[in-house]
Structures are given as structure tokens and as C-alpha cells.
Amino acid sequence: MKSVPTLSSAFLHPAGQTLPEPLLALRKQRASGLVDMPLPTRKTENWKYSSKYLKLSDDMAISLPAAGKAGNSLAVPGYKVVFTNGVMIPEASEYPDLDGITIQSFSDLNADDAQNLSLQLGGTLNHDQAQFARVNGARFEDGLLIRLKPGAVLDQPLFVIHDTAADACGSAYPRIYVEAGTNSQMTLVEEYTSSGEASALVNTVTEFNLADGANITSIRLNMEGENVQHIGATGVLQARSSRFESHCVGFGGPLRRHDLQVRLEGEGAETKLNGVVVTQNKQHYDNHTSIDHVAAHCTSEETYRNIAADQSHAIFNGRIHIHQDAQKSNANMNNKNLLLNNGAEIDTKPELEIYADDVKCAHGATIGQLDETSAFYLVSRGIGRQQANVLLTMAFINELVSQIPVAAVRETAQLRLNDFFEQTFQEI
Amino acid sequence: MLSIKNLHASVNGEEILKGINLEIKAGEVHAIMGPNGSGKSTLSQVLAGNETFEVTEGEVTLNGDNLLELVTEERAREGVFLAFQYPVEIPGVSNLQFLRTAVNAMRKHRGEEEMNAAEFMKLAKDVSRQVDLDPAFLKRGVNEGFSGGEKKRNEIMQALLLQPKLAILDETDSGLDIDALQVVSNGVNALRADDRAILMVTHYQRLLNHIVPDYVHVLAGGKIVKSGGRELALELEERGYGWLGIDAVDTSN
Numbered sequence: 001m002k003s004v005p006t007l008s009s010a011f012l013h014p015a016g017q018t019l020p021e022p023l024l025a026l027r028k029q030r031a032s033g034l035v036d037m038p039l040p041t042r043k044t045e046n047w048k049y050s051s052k053y054l055k056l057s058d059d060m061a062i063s064l065p066a067a068g069k070a071g072n073s074l075a076v077p078g079y080k081v082v083f084t085n086g087v088m089i090p091e092a093s094e095y096p097d098l099d100g101i102t103i104q105s106f107s108d109l110n111a112d113d114a115q116n117l118s119l120q121l122g123g124t125l126n127h128d129q130a131q132f133a134r135v136n137g138a139r140f141e142d143g144l145l146i147r148l149k150p151g152a153v154l155d156q157p158l159f160v161i162h163d164t165a166a167d168a169c170g171s172a173y174p175r176i177y178v179e180a181g182t183n184s185q186m187t188l189v190e191e192y193t194s195s196g197e198a199s200a201l202v203n204t205v206t207e208f209n210l211a212d213g214a215n216i217t218s219i220r221l222n223m224e225g226e227n228v229q230h231i232g233a234t235g236v237l238q239a240r241s242s243r244f245e246s247h248c249v250g251f252g253g254p255l256r257r258h259d260l261q262v263r264l265e266g267e268g269a270e271t272k273l274n275g276v277v278v279t280q281n282k283q284h285y286d287n288h289t290s291i292d293h294v295a296a297h298c299t300s301e302e303t304y305r306n307i308a309a310d311q312s313h314a315i316f317n318g319r320i321h322i323h324q325d326a327q328k329s330n331a332n333m334n335n336k337n338l339l340l341n342n343g344a345e346i347d348t349k350p351e352l353e354i355y356a357d358d359v360k361c362a363h364g365a366t367i368g369q370l371d372e373t374s375a376f377y378l379v380s381r382g383i384g385r386q387q388a389n390v391l392l393t394m395a396f397i398n399e400l401v402s403q404i405p406v407a408a409v410r411e412t413a414q415l416r417l418n419d420f421f422e423q424t425f426q427e428i
Numbered sequence: 429m430l431s432i433k434n435l436h437a438s439v440n441g442e443e444i445l446k447g448i449n450l451e452i453k454a455g456e457v458h459a460i461m462g463p464n465g466s467g468k469s470t471l472s473q474v475l476a477g478n479e480t481f482e483v484t485e486g487e488v489t490l491n492g493d494n495l496l497e498l499v500t501e502e503r504a505r506e507g508v509f510l511a512f513q514y515p516v517e518i519p520g521v522s523n524l525q526f527l528r529t530a531v532n533a534m535r536k537h538r539g540e541e542e543m544n545a546a547e548f549m550k551l552a553k554d555v556s557r558q559v560d561l562d563p564a565f566l567k568r569g570v571n572e573g574f575s576g577g578e579k580k581r582n583e584i585m586q587a588l589l590l591q592p593k594l595a596i597l598d599e600t601d602s603g604l605d606i607d608a609l610q611v612v613s614n615g616v617n618a619l620r621a622d623d624r625a626i627l628m629v630t631h632y633q634r635l636l637n638h639i640v641p642d643y644v645h646v647l648a649g650g651k652i653v654k655s656g657g658r659e660l661a662l663e664l665e666e667r668g669y670g671w672l673g674i675d676a677v678d679t680s681n
Contacts, residue, residue, distance in 0.1 A: 381530035382504035395520025
């Protein structure tokens, strides 16, 4: 019998020791639990379609060095925190002292805060479904802690730029923890970018812990290069009457994986998850979402769109679990897919587990191709075939992209998607 | 302007057009009438370049240029415009974006500068009023949720914006009430010009009360079986197609 491959022990050794003691201790403890962690194979249910894209090597286990300067100096319409290879770059970050809101790197935490954080980190996630979040737990070199006191409102979006500077082979482990107090509000924009050409792995964890009535909007743009494998997990815990809204826009790569887990633990909590994925050439993207309706009277609304061109491969797995006591749950999941070429593959799988009897739960999934009649209509007006295809493909996701609440991010996403499709249709 | 010689076309191996001959000069308006299934819509689609139909024989030239060698968008840029019988709904692409992209594709082809959003908006508003279409429609998806009449007015609006050399109107009167018919007809009449040819495909003579053609042709069994002036349409209205030796075909719908 062939033995199951395990995570190389090289991945268990973080480089830096600059974190406060309680976090160092936590990291060490997490690492000890990872000895012989089985790597996913095609027999691993939640990695069935994606394990073949995962290419880990020992030299990739090396922590990418925290660059001295910011890899990304773009102006953003809001506050900005820049991380390079998972380590905060204070010189490149711009945010004011705000009443009731603290934004701090893990390395800057005092012993008490670090102690408290060490008790919370990872608490929003089911690690059995997001195995690599454990690796992040053993490897994070730094991180961002955002705490909103009760009633605090962040008046502008906070952009967290996570740049992977891959000048040599290695990996980075960005981490964000958001603790949103009662009735607090903020919009967090995570942008994942990369520079350099060497093979790299980015393994991210972002956690949102929402107290009663908190209102959080999360926008996530995955835009790393072809040399970067990305495995990310986002965990969300929602207390009573809290509201969480997520907009993910992902561009394919050699390996792209995002697990988004939401637990609705307080009555009246609402969650809305929007996602757009585009892949071309031999790219890959795998979204696994999971919504647990634990408490009664909660609402979840999930809409994901995948567009796959050439020989690329997109995967959507949407799980909704309605627990026994979650009466009057209202859950709606919709996944539409567009295949642009015969060689492309899209796998979509809704998973519904319903243990309460008085609930509304609907799901729908479709896979289709560009409509020739629509294309003919457009070209009959003199619009070139390439441009017609771009228009029709953008039309497939406009409904979601147009909902991104920060105008600058929305426009960036639209431009990048447009460029992506122009490239996709160039040779047709 | 437009010259069609011995045009044969098939779909899925079945021949629909069986040798069409037609000459339209600049400034003229021609109407093609005929019973259902005679090939009227096929002729429109073939001229516009729909690849579902295969041209097996014959030639089509526009101002001497071989149209059949051009793909659909190239024909459009050379001045061919087809007002669809069933305009397509495209949610997610705004009417404004669609129209501006089309107008700019034409301008680019002619070596003119592209119009910016503000310039185009002004033009589009003016033209939408010409066909009595609320400018609010510009912001909606292409034909999305438009009534039958609004779709037809949107087609004529596109013709007015794109200023084609040859406008083919496929059953533009179908599904229109009297008021909408008047608006659409006014739009088409506004298109009439000395340097433009118009080919109207219609089932009913009533449109021809509003847009008076110079010539009327009867298409049956994939061929033009009779040509005449305006009075031919009136005669068809009165006597049906039977007297032309065309097999009785149900023309009631």
C-alpha cells in the first residue's frame, strides 16, 4: 500500500522570533500538532479536484524574508496597512489614531493583548475542513489585529495589502484577526498581490469575530502572479443581529484555494457572500464555502460565479448546514458557471445538511456557454467578436461586481477583469 | 448600392433561398412580402452575415464590394444594418455601453475619433427622443424587460445612431400597436436618404401605409416571384397570394 504523503517537517520551522512570547508559544504548540500532517490527495474529499495542483517542495518551506520596503506603494481611497511576506511594513502603512479602534501588528502587542489573542486565534475556523490554516498557525511571522470597541465605526475602508515578494523560493503566512465589538462597523479590503518570479506559497488566515449587531464588509481581491500558489482561509463568527458581507474576486493561478467558513451563532444574524472567479490557460481556482446556521432566525445569501477559459479549472463547493435548533433559517445559495472553451472544466457541488424542520433553504447551480444569438446581435452592430465576447462575459458577472461597495475597488476589479477577458479572447 | 445575384442559402442542409435576384439603388425603399416560410427572414439574416445559414451559390455586393467575403462585424462596418425581428435581451450589458461600443467601433473603422462618454450620452439622448424612448432606457440592460414596441424602437434608434448605407428591417411592424407603429415609421422615414437603401421585410401591408416603398417584391419558395410598385402591396392585401400561383399557405399569423 502506498503511504499517504505528509507535510515535510521543513514546513514546521518559522524563521522570525519577533512575536510576543504568548504567540511564540502558541505557534510552537500548533507546530507540534502538525508532525506527519497528511497532505491532501484526490481521495481527500475537500481537495478532490485540487490536490493535483498543489506542488510543495522543501525549499518552498523557507520563510520569505520580510522586505525592508513596501512592495506596493499604491495610493488607496482609505486607510492602508502594507504587509510584505506576511510581515507588516509600518513605513508604508497609513492610518490615523482612531477613537475606539486599534490597528496593530501582532509584533507590537503587549504581553496581555498577545495573551488574549493567543486564546482567540483560530477560534473561528473548523480546521478539519481548512487543513492549511493549521500550517499558518504554526508559521505566522506577524499579523494584523483590528479591534473595534462597542459602537466604533471605521469611517473609511481599511486596505490591507498583502504582497508576496518572491525573489527566491519560499512561503509567507499572512494573518488578520478582526474583533468587532457590539454595533461596530468597518469595511476591510484585502488585496493579495505578488512581485518576483520564484515559486512561492502564500498561506493566509483571516478571522472575523462579530459581537451583537456588528456590521462588517469584507472585500478580497486575489491577484497574485503565476509563480504563486495561494491557500487561504477566512473564518467568521457572528453573534446576534450581526451582519457580514463578503465580496471575493479571484483570478486564477497555478493553485488558488479559498475556504470561507461562516458560523451564524446568534439569532437574527445575516450573512451575504458574493464571489467571482475567472481562470484561463491552465489556471486553477477552488472556492470552498461553508455556512453553519447554528441559531434560529438567521439569513444567508450566497452567490458565486465562475468563468473558465482554455484548459483552466474552477471549483465551487458550497456547504450549508442548518443545525437542529436553527428554526426559521433562511438560506439561499446560487452558483452559475460559464465555460468558454471545451477544454475548460468547472466542478460545482452544493452540500446541504438540514436538521431543522421549519426553514427556507434553496440552492441552484448551472453551467453554460456564451450565447451565440447574443453574440450575433452585438457583432451585427459592428462590435468586434473579441469585444462582443468580453461584453457578454463581463455581463455574466456584472451583477456581482457592481455590488462591491467601495467604488475604487469596484473599478479596479472591473478593469482587471476586462483586461483578463481581452487576453482570454485574443486568439479566438 | 445592393446587388443580389442568384443567391442560394441553406440551413442544416435544407435549401431556403433558391436563387434570389434583387437590385436596390441608393435612395430607394424596397419591400419584400411573402407568406410564412418563404425565406424572408433568412434573406435578412444571410445579408447580415448570420453563420447559421450557409450560402451555397450566388453573389451579393454592396457598392461593388463582395459582402459574402466579410464576417458580420465587417459587414456592419461597411454599412449593413439589420433591425431584428426578435431583438435579443442581454442583461448585464447596459444599452448605453452597447450603443457606445457599437458607434465607436464604426467610428474607429472610418478613422474617426471615438466619442467619450459625455459626448455619446448627449447624442444618445437626442436620438432616443426621436423614437420616443425614455432616455432612462439607456441605463437598462440591452432590451432587458423592454416591451415588444420598446424593442422595435430601440432597433430603429440603433439605425439612427449607426447611419447605415443599407438598412434591412425584418418584420419591424410585428407586435406594434398603432401608436408604436407610427413612431417606428417616423423613425424609418427619418432614415430615408439619397445615399441609403432600405429593405423592408414584412408580412403585412399596413406598414407600407406609413413607409411608402418604391418597389414591392413577393418572395415565395425561396424566390422572388413577382415585383412591382407600391400598388402590388395593395393588390396582395386584397387578393392574398393565391393568384400568384403560390400554394395556399396560412398567412394568418
